[in-house]
Amino acid sequence: MKTNKFFGAVAAVSAMYILIPNQSAHAHGWAEFPEARQSICYEQGGLWSGTPPNAACAQAKAISGTYPFIQRNEFAINIPAPTYNDMEVVKAAIPDGSLCYANDAQKSGMGAEHSQWTRTELPTGTFEYVFNATAPHNPSFWQFYLTKPGVDVSKPLKWDDLELIQEYGNVAVDADKKYRMDIAIPADRSGDAILFTRWQRDDTVGEGFYNCSDITISGDSPVDPEPSEPYLEQGDAFIPADISLNTPQLGESVNYKVFSDNGDIHSSFSLEITADNQLDWDRLLASQVNGYYETQYSGNVFIGRWHAEMNHYMYFRNELHNNFFNASNGQAYGEFSITANNEFVEAVITPTVLKEITNASVTHGEYVVLTPASSKGDIEQISWVQVAGLPIETAIGQNDELIINTVLLENVAQEVSFELTVSGQGEEDKTVYSFTITPTDVEPGPSPEPLPGEQWSASAVYNGGEKVMHNNQEWTAQWWTQGEEPGTTGEWGVWR
Known part of the structure; x- marks a missing residue:
């Protein structure tokens, strides 16, 4: 049996219920205007509880997972001084097709062929x-490239597709940590294009940052709001001292669980070791933890350590035993393990409140439905158990979904956690979902009169809120369903 796997449909969920300022931790940076494609995908969501709404971002996630979005600040490569001044060396280090992900194989989805990248409108x-x-980073220098007329911008970007349109030397950074420069779009340009940015540190290490901003030359767009950074308490090392990069073998899983200050499990993450990530698995596993807590819980857990000069938390690549568990609650902790990887079954929880939950939070009085429908494999048995929070009465639906009526709990801020176990073909897999319940003092008013629905069909798929007629009575679906007959699902059932 392995530890819980982490999937986009939210297999590893929740943090401890810790309140800190709404802050986030990053390294280095990204193009904010026009916004880099990895940052747009990050901001559009769908990383932890489903599929990104943009088709190109969804494809990138399918290829590379969530890592490119979480690491939107570090599309970078080191080309030691003085060779970063030789463009032939730069082009060899970042070959054609890899420009939009700085030749980092773990981010290759950001450079894959697609025509639906979200674009920023710009005037000439x-x-x-x-x-x-x-x-x-100063001293440093900047180069800005624009795709030539006629280039198919849906294809992976090549150096010959670009022409240099602007250069800057060592530009001073503003007090708000923004670099601002005037860029001129040639007057004869129109239509879709890519603005390619190179920001090169002028030092011995030679770290350079490369961003692709997808644009349409015709209009303008606003600048996004400014971010900030958190401050956390450092705990134990992320990777135990007796573990090396070569310890986990191909096909095994490296796992990480996060526990609250009272010892309750709140999230779990897992990564299968493959030939592509065998020497890079630690930062990929850390990125799952960091990305989830940043997007769902304001960055109150971070794997890495504080960088005093840069004034933020970051994961230090190539320092396996020098990154740590950090949390806003110093009593919280993490646990690393290595297990055999399941071949046949994978547990996945999809949380819904008539629609999919995206921020691990619901309002008191709402029904929460945790469905195992996205779990994979030939599932023979499914079970649920509450593992944290005040005990609450639950029910099991006809499709093994867990139904939770939060009105049965006291109307106060609290958090509850549930563990799903699936088994089949001699294997067992577990995953945990935790969510907070926000209190409300407002009594719900009467519902509006329903609109007439169509006749129910056993073969049709219905989503939460959809209405049907069956046996001369109107029924409303409480969540996704198919094949469940209205009038047979009971008081807690999907049809009411």
Whole structure:
């Protein structure tokens, strides 16, 4: 049996219920205007509880997982001084097709062929380019490239597709950690294009940052709001001292669980070791933890350590035993393990409140439905158990979904956690989902009169809120369903 796997449908969920300022931790930075494609995908969501709404972002996630979005600030490669001044060396280090992900194989989905990248409209002429430098680097220099007329921007970007349109030397960073420069779009350009940014540190290490901003030359767009950074308490090392990069073998899983201050499990993450990530698995596993807690819980857990000069938390690549569990509650902790990987079954929880939950929080009085429908494999048995929070009465639906009526709990801020176990073909897999319940003092008013629905069909798929007629009575689906007959699902059932 392995530890819980982490999937986009939210297999590993929740943090401890810890309140800290709404802050987030990053390294380095990304193009803010026009926004880099990895940042747009990150902001559009769908990383932890489903599929990104943009088709290109969804494809990138399918290829590379959530890592490119979580690491939107570090599309970078090191080209040691002085060779980063030789463009032939740069082109060899970042070959054609890999420009939009700086030749980092773990982010290759960001450079895959697709025509649906979200674009920022820009006019011809001069505009103010903004780079969000979560960690400013000076001295440094800048180069800006624009795709040539006629280039098919849906294809992986090549150096010959680009022409240099602007250069800057060592630009001072603003007090708000923004680099701002005037960039001129040639007057003869129109239509879809890619603005390619190179920000090169002028030092011995030679770290350079490369961003692709998808644009349409015709209009303008606003600048996103400014971010900030958190401060956390450092705990134990992320990876135990007796574990090396070569310890986990191909086909095994590296796992990490996060526990609250009272010892309750709140999230679990897992990564299968493959030939592609065998020497890079630690940062990928850390990125799952960091990305989930950043997007769902304001960054109150971070794997890495504080960088005093850069004034933020970051994961230190190639320092396996020098990254730590950090949390806003110093009594919380993490646990690393290595297990055999399941071949046949994978547990996945999809949380819904008539629609999919996206921020691990619901309002008191709502029904929560945890469905195992996205679990994979030939599932023979499914079971649920509450593992944290005040005990609450639950019910099991006809499709093994767990139904939770939060009105049965006291109307106060609290958090509850449930564990799903699936088994089949001699294997067992577990995963945990935790969510907070926000109190309300407002009594719900009467519902509006329902609109007439169509006749119920056993073969049709119905989503939460949809209405049907069956046996001369109107029924409303409480969540996703198919094949469950209205009038047979009971008081807690899907049809009411």
